Amino acid sequence: MTIDLSQLDQDQLQAAIAPRGPVAILAGAGTGKTRTITYRIAHLIDQGLISPQRVLAVTFTARAAGEMRDRLRAMGTLGVQARTFHAAARRQLRYFWPQAYGDLPWQLIENKFSLVARAVRAAGLDASTENVRDILGEIEWAKACCFTPYDYVVEIGKTKRTPPVAVEKIQAVYEKYEQTKQSGDTFLLDFDDLLIHTAAILENSPPIAEEFREQYRSFVVDEYQDVTPLQQRLLKAWLGERDDLTIVGDANQTIYSFTGADPAFLLNFSREYPHATVVKLQRDYRSTPQVVELANTVISKAVGRAAGTRLELQGMQKPGPEPEYHAYDDEPTEAREIAGQILTLLKNGVPAREIAVLYRVNAQSAVFEKALSDAGIVYQVRGGEGFFQRPEIRKAIAQIMRASQVGGVPGDDVGEQVRAILAPLGLTSTEPSGTQARERWQLLNALADLADDLAQSNPSLTLAGLLAELQARAESRQPPTVEGVTLASFHAAKGLEWDAVFLVGLVENTLPISFAIKAGDAHIEEERRLFYVGITRARRHLHLSWAYARQEGARSTRKRTRFLDGIVPELSGAEVPERAPRSPRCRVCGRPLLVATERVLGRHEDCPVEMEAAIFDQLRAWRLETARENHVPPYIVFTDATLMAIAETLPQDSAELLEISGVGPVKIEKYGESLLALLNNLRA
Missing domain, CATH: 1.10.10 (Arc Repressor Mutant, subunit A)
Structure with a gap:
């Protein structure tokens, strides 16, 4: 089939039709690099310039390799090997090991x-x-x-x-x-040895090298800015004296130096291959001009050698809202406020799967997990990489396998059959309200949606064929999208994108991280690039926030990240003023509350209890009944501390309920009417 190149812009087209030989595609975030390299591969094959079996495309993640294979297959291009460095080396080592080492057995750790x-x-x-x-x-x-x-x-x-x-x-x-x-x-x-031994075999055995190079003639390497010296050694061993190499990278997105990644290979490519074709992709089709402008401003302050090769993105989407900046007194407040903003986005029609909360270190996730859970917002940590390892999904796939073996499943196609198979496991026609049941439903529904998509693209697909596809996706870590807000680190978010992104915890010693500050400028610049990567994950809505203290009532000792200096005008280059500690006060004696459990109660534990035991007992009975109706543990409805505070204050309406710690808008919506009716009877 003839490849339709009309879908490419001028720069993408130049890269796609460049002649065989060294080609460097400097591709900024959101500029369509995967589209460009797949079109390049397909075009070379379509023109008869290379056989698909002679192409080896190397990516940094199994997911990216799977996506590339899917795109090539959709274009009618079959037979191209798209693998990670380690997967490619493992396959080659299995084949060449006997020739190099004879009968010596080996095993991967x-x-x-x-x-x-x-x-x-x-x-x-x-x-x-x-x-x-x-x-x-x-x-x-x-x-x-x-x-x-x-x-x-x-x-x-x-x-x-x-x-x-x-x-x-x-x-x-x-x-x-x-x-x-x-x-x-x-x-x-170990996994590094796969690369070491494969490179050594090709370097030291001319017959094996000749056999390999006869098989593979053309190479494509994605994310070239993150290649390590060991990966570069293997790539050179693959190439030999040849130069049929296409590399894709962006020095602005070099964020893995701590693992050995060296952007020098990207920066020196034109020096290594003076006759190389170099194409810059700078039209950003992902983000609004407002997001793109902030990304360009942040990276424009970069210093060092890579700064001279940076790309300046051009926002191609329609204008959107300006990025928002928020400062909070403490982390719990930051998390609660962000949960509230997410609820607003959800009410305005932004799907939960299109919202992400990104942070510098994984330890920051806990406070946001709690806030989202308290608000009744479904979330997934680190983008759902473990989807196929979840017990619910493993059980569902086992159920599909049993159904495939017995046959006779009702349904016109695989999608309908899968929904029928999963119904007994909890896949109802409507989403349940209980937290645990809803999470299970979300996972099962994501699996069923994936079956629907595969059935639509292949109407003749059988359950056996579906199981094979699921196995392949599990191995390549290509999970379907779960309808939940994503919590992820900046590093884990690389390669992903969402309509709305919250960049949180933007304070000194976290971003840049403390060890980077101690290590010097090069490490600080990598932190700046990491921040840039986080910004460019957002398509339309971008919220940036920081908290001056870790805990409620603690001293305000933190400073906003230096990477926002000159960007947030009212705080530009200035020291954040010292804030007086704010300790909540006991409503009984007026003294400060210093213990977290006391803050929830609103009083010291040794202060007189302002309630009758009978009221608390009736509230607990109501909670137990409500939990049973919603199929959730009682503490999901309200904790004992929250019930105690409710019993002491006896709120008369939703506004008064919202003033109690542990009561949020979602819980008001779910339980407010019933709870207020009970409280009205208790007051009478």
């Missing part, structure tokens, strides 16, 4: 923690989980940089990297770990 822990203990170091993980990360970084145990001590001194323990101890653990893998009858390999 899926989890190397125990081996590293053993080496840590042998070196006389603390083998706590945290310490072992830190040392394991250091070994992974050394291998990604192509450092042997003997190189490590010398090379670490040339960097500003701070190892978790003395460098000599790291070297000893690293050396012991490598020896342990080779001490048994079976040669043990």
Whole structure:
């Protein structure tokens, strides 16, 4: 079939039809890089310039590889290998190992923690989980940089990297770990070893290299700014003396230097290949001009070598609202206010799956999880990568498998059949109201929606075919979208996008992170790029916020991130004024409340209780009945502390109810009418 190139803009077209040979596509966020490289591959094949079986496309995530395969398949282009570096190396090593090493058996270590822990203990170091993980990360970084145990001590001194323990101890653990893998009858390999041994075989065995290079003639590498020295070594081994290479990258989005990623390979590409075709993609089709303007402003302040190669995005979408900036007294207040803003977006028609809350470190998620849960908002952490590993989904797939084996499932297509199969598991025609039931329903409905989509694209699809497709997606980590707000770190959000994005916790020592501030300018610039990545995840709505204190009533000691200096005018370059501590006061004695449980009660525990025990007992009985009706645990309705506060204050309307900690708009909507009726009877 002929590839229709009319769907591409001028720059995308230039990249797609560039001749074989070195091509660098410098693609900014939202500029259609995946579309461009798939069209390039399809066009080269369509023109007879390359056979699909001779193309190897390399991505950084299994999800991205799966998306590329799906797009190529939709264009009628079959046979192209799209894999991650590790998946490609593993496949090649399985094939070439016998030629290189004979009958020596090898095995991939899926989890190397125990081996590293053993080496840590042998070196006389603390083998706590945290310490072992830190040392394991250091070994992974050394291998990604192509450092042997003997190189490590010398090379670490040339960097500003701070190892978790003395460098000599790291070297000893690293050396012991490598020896342990080779001490048994079976040669043990970790994921980095897949790349190391594949590269070594191609470098040292001309016959094997010749066989491989006969098979693969043309290479495409996505996210080239995040290539490590080890990945670059493997890529060079694949290429040999050839230059049929297309790379795609953006120096503005280099955010993995801590794992060994080196943007120098992208920055030096034109020097390595002086005759290369270089195309810049700067038309942003994802975000509004307002979001794009903020992204450009943030990255324009970058310093260092990469600053000279940055792309300036051009917003192609219709204008939207200006980004919003909010400062809060403390993190719980920030989280509650954001939950309220999310409720407003939901009421205005923005789907929950199109809303994300992004933060710098995973530890920041807890306060937002609580706020969303209290507000009755369904959410998923880190974008739902574990969808196919969820117990509900595993049980559902097992049910589909049993139905496939017995046959006779009612329904005109696979989508209808799947909905019938999943009905006994909780997939009703309408969404239930209970928290747990609703979460299960959301997961099952997402699976059913995926079956509907696959049935629509392939009307002849059977249940057996569906199961094969689900297995492939599980392996490539391509989960369907769950109808819930996403909570994710900036790093985990890379490659994703939403209509509305909340960037939270934007304070110094979090963004930039404290160790980056200590490490110097290069690390701070990576934090700036991480912030830029977060901004460019938003299509239309962008909210940026920070809190001056961690806990309610604590001193306001935090400062807003430096990356907003000169952007938020009223606070530009100025010190945030010291705020007086605000401690809630006991409504009985008037003294400050210093304990969290007392703040919920609104009084000290030793102050006289302003309620009758009978009222509290009746409220608990009402809660139990309400919980049973909604199929949720009683504490989901209201906690004991909240019930106690309600019993003491006896609120007369919704407004007074909302003043009580633990009562939000969603709970008012669900339980308010019934609760206020009970309270009215109690007052009488």
